[in-house]
Amino acid sequence: MGREKTKRNLTFKPSFKEFVPENKKYNAVSTLLNEEMEAIYLMDILDLYQEEAAISMQVSRPTFTRILKNARQKLTRAIVYGNKISIEDESTSYIVAICSSNKNDFESMLATDEFIHIYKMQENDVTLIKVFENEVFINNSKPAIVLPKIFLDFNVNVFVSSKIGEGLKNSLLSKGIQAYEKQINSKKDLLTIINF
Incomplete structure (x- = not known):
């Protein structure tokens, strides 16, 4: 039986939740999870170091690194292959x-x-x-x-x-x-x- 996922501290609220390639039918959908969008926000918008970002999200640094890597891979695939980007937003x-x-x-x-x-x-x-x-x-x-x-x-x-x-x-x-x-x-x- 797998370990239960710990609750992440998420503060970013996306203004837009979907991005679609222009002038082309998209091939697939790359869905960014809440935690992946938070990692991108902390690293690439707020310019935090990974240690600071991990503390902000209340996760270990290796966990943060994995989340960030997954997010960047999804964004890269979407750009290279022309996928629609969908951002999950469970926060109410x-x-x-x-x-x-x-x-x-x-x-x-x-x-x-x-x-x-x-x-x-x-x-x-x-x-x-x-x-x-x-x-x-x-x-x-x-x-x-x-x-x-x-x-x-x-x-x-x-x-x-x-x-x-x-x-x-x-x-x-x-x-x-x-x-x-x-x-x-x-x-x-x-x-x-x-x-x-």
Whole structure:
């Protein structure tokens, strides 16, 4: 009887779950597992060392190396043979960040506002994790430099703001964080932005 697979710590939420070769009928499907996408994210987007990435996923380094090798082989086969790439996403929750000028609501939602709200969204439930002062506001810093670091500390998957500059949007995307430009009035409105 085989050993039961240990639970991996997965924080990445894919924005897109399928990639299909253009102008050609694909031959087969290469499916990346959640853990394989997480390994690619940690190594190739966040530029972590394998030891750091293994700790983040709560697996041994040899296990992480195997997961990463499998992911890269699947991606390579898909590119070489023209396979469709499908990304598995079993996670049913998101961590969402919103900046606001108010500690209790969203009257203004700019990256330079005084407070950062962090929420966990799971199915039809929105739960506040934390509200704290925004370093961008306090130190008059550039959002594109400061916010991605803060959001990574909270494993944020999505940032929602009424206005997002290209620099911030690109900085967030480079860290695997989706950015939505939309004004909302309450935390329940978040459910209309993100599809589960």
